[in-house]
Amino acid sequence: MSFKIAIIGAGSVGFTKKLFTDILCVPEFKDIEFALTDVSEHNLSMIKAILDRIVEANKLPTRVTATTNRREALEGARYIISCVRVGGLEAYADDIRIPLKYGIDQCVGDTICAGGILYGQRNIPVILDFCRDIREVADTNAKFLNYANPMAMNTWAAIEYGKVDTVGLCHGVQHGAEQIAEVLGAKSPRELDYVCSGINHQTWFIELRLNGRPIGKDELVAAFEAHPVYSKQEKLRIDVLKRFGVYSTESNGHLSEYLPWYRKRPDEITRWIDMSDWIHGETGGYLRYSTETRNWFETEYPQFLEAASKPIDPAKRSNEHASHILEALETNRVYRGHFNVRNEGVITNLPQDAIIESPGFVDRFGINMAAGITLPEACAATCMASINVQRMSVYAAIAGDIDLLKLAVLHDPLVGAVSTPEEVWQMVDEMVVAEAAWLPQYAHAVPAAKERLSKSKVKTREWAGAARRNVRSIEELRAEKAALKQAG
Template sequence: MSFKIAIIGAGSVGFTKKLFTDILCVPEFRDVEFALTDLSEHNLGMIKAILDKVVEANGLPTRVTATTDRRKALEGARYIISCVRVGGLGAYADDIRIPLKYGIDQCVGDTICAGGILYGQRNIPVILDFCKDIREVAATGAKFLNYANPMAMNTWAAIEYGKVDTVGLCHGVQHGAEQIAEVLGAKSRHELDYVCSGINHQTWFIDLRLNGRRIGKDELIAAFEAHPVYSQQEKLRIDVLKRFGVYSTESNGHLSEYLPWYRKRPDEITRWIDMSDWIHGETGGYLRYSTETRNWFETEYPQFLEAASKPIDPEKRSNEHASHILEALETNRVYRGHFNVRNNGVITNLPQDAIIESPGFVDRFGINMAAGITLPEACAATCMSSINVQRMSVHAAISGDIDLLKLAVLHDPLVGAVSTPEEVWQMVDEMVVAQAQWLPQYAHAVPAAKERLSKSAVKTREWAGAARRNVRSIEELRAEKAALKQAG
């Protein structure tokens, strides 16, 4: 088979390599063309060198091109994969830093909360540009696979306003299932069968079966509480399991952002999180991790390049959805996964226009969702809070209505639990002004926002958060990796 795959934001080096090698695990895909595009020539050069090394080491006819001209990369592409981070780590730092001044402590801040909403405002104009290019220069019927957060907002905008065949992809469901399989003592993750449904980062394991035997709430609670590691790292998720009756896909830290009962007071934050790794609740944890990862890659690039010379092992193909979807569409080998699509009746007790994440099957006829799923009421209620924020956020990003943007932020569960309306109004003004270069739809509103900020009497504070860690140096990272290697 010979067709073209374009990857936008290909400078996300580690993830791009994973997608690339996964796809090349499919024997029929040896002759495909990968067109990489990114704003950074530096990042493009590094990832192209790595992928060229993979191709050479494995004796493949695969073609890899790289260009900063996005339309050129998209010309004739059958599949377009996006893993962009609009504004980079600089804008992301503001997503964490500015809300902290108003008492809002986020672990990740890329889905909802103040940070996730502003992230969506930066992404959506760019997503619509992608969609315009896809409609105009990509292959007829091209499919857009979005990996970028905020997943639901980006996918919502691409489908409703971009008018492109779009599916959103995430790995939270797979990671949650791996945890459950481990605590239940499964010899393989394939022994666990499950139905997981909801919205991205708030998906719920509503049916669990181990080797055909249904797993109930009490058995799952006991298994998690008996686990020597997860019992400490996932305290919040276990508490939600006890109260809701089902396990959430999302990490301890990320879940705490959507359920404000666990993150609205500093003393409560430290009670429920675990500091053994960023993902369990650390303030600005993902920002620190992303910064360290980028610094490490830049410094240790020769090692990454050397590792690319190893043979591709199909046994190590990851459970990221992209390669499996492409394989199913092109070869008709049926694939079952969890996909972010417009609801349209898939989940009976969520709105029709919402972007849901739920099970589906892929074959040559496309992605076919399993319809008629009803969530437990508490799960649906939690999802609804986010859906309403997402809808307003998307509409604000499209219209450039700063008042609607402020209302979206005000209705965010964590923001509303911590901040007053006056604080929210000022915080949004401050974030829009700070990120104006990435928010063209709000250019008309920036002068007035600056004027309001100059006269505002709302007090803020310089606060690092309840559980902040500093970015580690390369030397510190080396020492930690050496210690882990020695211990393991």
């Protein structure tokens, strides 16, 4: 087989390498072309060198090109994969820093909440640019695989306004299933059969079977509470399981910021989170992790390049959906996964226009969703709160409507639990002004926002958050890695 895959945001070096090696684990895909594109020539040069080394070490005919000219990369592509972060870590820092001034403590801030909504405002105009280029220069039947957050908003915009065949992909379901299999004592995650459905980052394991035996709420709660690690790291997640009756896919930290109950007071935050790793609820945890990862990669690049000389091992193919979807579409080997698509009746008690994440099967005829799923009422209610925020956020991003943007932020569950309307109005003004370089649709609104900020009497505070950690230096990371190696 010979076709072209374009990766937008290929400068996300580690993730691009994973997708690349996964795809080349499919025997029929050795003779394809990867076209890498990114706004950073520096990152492009690094990832191309790594992929070239992999191709050379494995004696493959695979072709790898790299360009900052996106249309050139997309020309003739059958598949387009996006893993972009518009605004980079600079804008992301404002997504965390500014809401903290108003008492809003986020762990990740890339899905909803104040940070995720503004992230969507930055991404959506760029996503629509991608879609225009796909329609104009890519293969006629091109498929757009979106890995970038905020997943639901980006996918919603690409489908409804970009008019491109799009599927959103995430790995939260797989990770949640691995946890459940572990606490139940399974020898392999394959022993666990499940139905998991909802919206991205709020999907729910509504049916579980271990080796064919149904698993109920009480057994699952007992298994998590008895686990020596998860009982401490996933306290909030376990509490939701007890109250809702089903387990959420999302980590303790992620889940905490989509709900109005657990992160609204500093003493409550520290009660429910765990500081053993950022993902369990640390204030700005993913921002810190991302910053450290970038710094580490830049410093340790020669070691990453050297590691690329090893043979590809198909046994180590990851459970990221992309390679499995492409394999199913191209070879007709059926793949079952969980995909972000427009609802249209798949989940009976969520809106038709919502972007849902639910089970589906892929073969040469495309992605075929399992329809007629009904969520437990509490899960549906929680998803609905986010869907309404997502819908308003997408509409605001398309129209450049700052008033609708403020209403979207006001209706966010955590923001609404913490902040007053006056605080929300000022916070959005402040975020739009700070991130104006990445918000072209709001250029007309920036002068008035600046004027309002100059006259505002709403009080803010400089607050690091309830559980903030400093970014570690390369020396600290190196010492920690050495200590772990010695201990292991």
